Amino acid sequence: MLNMSDIMETITMIQDENLDIRTITMGISLLDCCDSDIDKSCEKVYNKIYNYAKDLVKTGCDIEQKYGIPIINKRVSVTPIAILVAASGGDPVKYAHTLERVANDIGVNFIGGFSALVHKGFSPGDKALIDSIPRALAETDHVCASVNIGTTKTGINMDAVKTMGKIVRETAELTADRQCIGAAKLVVFCNAPEDNPFMAGAMHGPGEPDCVINVGVSGPGVVRAAIAKAPDDYDLTQIADIIKKTAFKITRMGQLVGSEASARLGVPFGIVDLSLAPTPAIGDSVAHILEEIGLDMCGCHGTTAALAMLNDAVKKGGVMASSNVGGLSGAFIPVTEDAGMIEAARCGTLILEKLEAMTAVCSVGLDMIAIPGETPAEVISAIIADEAAIGMVNSKTTAVRVIPAIGKSEGEELEFGGLLGNGPVMKVNMTSPAKMINRGGRIPAPMHSLKN
Amino acid sequence: MRAVITVIGKDMVGILAKVSTTCSEANANVIEVTQSVLQDFFAMVMLIDIEKMTCELPELHEKLENNVKEMTIHVMHEDIFNSMHRI
Numbered sequence: 001m002l003n004m005s006d007i008m009e010t011i012t013m014i015q016d017e018n019l020d021i022r023t024i025t026m027g028i029s030l031l032d033c034c035d036s037d038i039d040k041s042c043e044k045v046y047n048k049i050y051n052y053a054k055d056l057v058k059t060g061c062d063i064e065q066k067y068g069i070p071i072i073n074k075r076v077s078v079t080p081i082a083i084l085v086a087a088s089g090g091d092p093v094k095y096a097h098t099l100e101r102v103a104n105d106i107g108v109n110f111i112g113g114f115s116a117l118v119h120k121g122f123s124p125g126d127k128a129l130i131d132s133i134p135r136a137l138a139e140t141d142h143v144c145a146s147v148n149i150g151t152t153k154t155g156i157n158m159d160a161v162k163t164m165g166k167i168v169r170e171t172a173e174l175t176a177d178r179q180c181i182g183a184a185k186l187v188v189f190c191n192a193p194e195d196n197p198f199m200a201g202a203m204h205g206p207g208e209p210d211c212v213i214n215v216g217v218s219g220p221g222v223v224r225a226a227i228a229k230a231p232d233d234y235d236l237t238q239i240a241d242i243i244k245k246t247a248f249k250i251t252r253m254g255q256l257v258g259s260e261a262s263a264r265l266g267v268p269f270g271i272v273d274l275s276l277a278p279t280p281a282i283g284d285s286v287a288h289i290l291e292e293i294g295l296d297m298c299g300c301h302g303t304t305a306a307l308a309m310l311n312d313a314v315k316k317g318g319v320m321a322s323s324n325v326g327g328l329s330g331a332f333i334p335v336t337e338d339a340g341m342i343e344a345a346r347c348g349t350l351i352l353e354k355l356e357a358m359t360a361v362c363s364v365g366l367d368m369i370a371i372p373g374e375t376p377a378e379v380i381s382a383i384i385a386d387e388a389a390i391g392m393v394n395s396k397t398t399a400v401r402v403i404p405a406i407g408k409s410e411g412e413e414l415e416f417g418g419l420l421g422n423g424p425v426m427k428v429n430m431t432s433p434a435k436m437i438n439r440g441g442r443i444p445a446p447m448h449s450l451k452n
Numbered sequence: 453m454r455a456v457i458t459v460i461g462k463d464m465v466g467i468l469a470k471v472s473t474t475c476s477e478a479n480a481n482v483i484e485v486t487q488s489v490l491q492d493f494f495a496m497v498m499l500i501d502i503e504k505m506t507c508e509l510p511e512l513h514e515k516l517e518n519n520v521k522e523m524t525i526h527v528m529h530e531d532i533f534n535s536m537h538r539i
Contacts, residue, residue, distance in 0.1 A: 002456065002533050002534075003537065004497055006533055006536070006537040007456055007458065007497050008458075008495070008497070009537075010533055010537075011458050011526055015526075062510075065509060066509055066529050067532040068513075068526045068527060068528035068529075069528075249536045249537070252535045252536050253532060253535065253536055256531060256532060256535040
């Protein structure tokens with residue numbers, strides 16, 4: 001029998017604590033769309049995505065109404081486009097326009113997969129795609145790009161790191177009149193997961209099936225509220241238990257919605273990504289969870305430890321709730337998308353170096369951070385290299401999504417609006433790493449990659 | 453198949469009557485009702501059988517919103533509660 005207090009708990013989570021399903025993402029393989037003629041290839045891409053995903057948004061809305069749970073985003077991820085460019089040649093921006101057109105026609109919020117996997121080296125298709133990223137992101141609104149530049153197994157491709165520093169800058173420059181939004185749609189990964197449903201890093205890896213449904217849950221507000229209800233004398237083991245139980249409930253909902261979406265669309269269910277993804281809305285902040293645990297403000301000493309505990313407890317709770325967990329699964333710390341982080345960055349408690357330390361224990365990396373417009377490409381490359389090194393050595397995913405705020409300096413603000421939020425331009429250490437970055441080459445895979 | 457209707461808001465005359473009338477018009481059988489009034493605050497949870505219902509859940513929700521004004525109403529399939537609160 002249903003229990004009245006359970007029902008009211010769920011209703012409160014949805015109504016007052018911003019519980020939602022962050023995204024249903026349909027992954028679609030485009031490997032069978034390769035053609036030596038780029039226009040034919042684009043046409044096949046359009047048709048395949050349209051046929052598979054035409055009912056995605058409607059299905060999402062129907063499930064939303066059946067269960068009374070908001071599903072914020074409906075998205076599509078595709079095979080890294082660099083693979084298609086390798087076969088077809090031509091200007092990769094044509095693919096970006098095709099993706100944009102189909103995204104508009106099926107009504108999804110974002111389409112990810114304008115991507116290249118170059119962790120060990122470039123193929124001609126990869127090179128062409130990477131060089132076209134700034135234009136592709138400037139000329140489209142819904143397309144997201146990502147580049148994987150390192151893995152634990154292969155080491156870090158420092159030539160790619162060097163290139164990506166320039167590409168990030170160029171992407172921001174081309175969209176300088178629109179708050180440099182282009183750079184907010186570009187992620188540089190180490191150990192990129194192939195089944196991530198979250199943007200901007202979503203792609204449908206070459207090892208994935210033809211079509212699959214992945215679900216990303218959310219719920220920082222629910223976790224914060226659960227901790228807030230705990231007595232002050234609870235120790236950290238008890239707090240970790242509360243987080244685990246809450247994560248379990250949130251993930252069960254993701255599992256339910258994912259199974260239902262997969263059954264309705266006739267597509268296999270892939271994974272639930274049990275990430276705590278914040279939004280700029282009040283009460284939906286990961287920073288506020290850390291503050292509820294007992295920090296005066298996110299970014300102070302103790303933040304890394306609190307985040308490590310949070311990240312681990314979220315995974316432990318979520319793993320049992322879902323038959324297949326994947327993607328990034330952990331706590332996100334995107335600065336401009338998190339009300340508590342924005343506040344902490346504004347008053348200088350949260351600095352870039354602390355964020356870097358935090359990325360060693362949470363699920364992603366330096367995410368949605370506005371940096372001064374005058375930051376040289378080499379410094380951006382070095383930020384990417386540091387992050388990739390953390391990911392490579394710790395066998396975890398790390399990523400960099402920094403937005404050079406062209407024409408703005410430290411303390412000024414960027415305003416993206418919507419889920420991408422807003423935030424202050426943060427201080428960057430400008431001491432030059434240029435000589436190291438310009439050396440290029442590859443950082444060899446670490447000792448513990450030799451597991452065979 | 454069952455669904456849960458919750459109605460929360462300021463107490464007034466006839467809430468339960470309006471909700472159950474709307475349900476009966478849609479041929480949804482009421483299985484259980486729990487309601488409480490604390491000071492002026494009204495909270496009701498109603499479990500209904502939707503097997504033979506003549507409309508879809510979103511439609512029922514819309515009718516309830518129209519018939520019972522100024523209250524927060526949720527209509528949710530019971531599976532969400534079962535999956536969240538039971539192992």
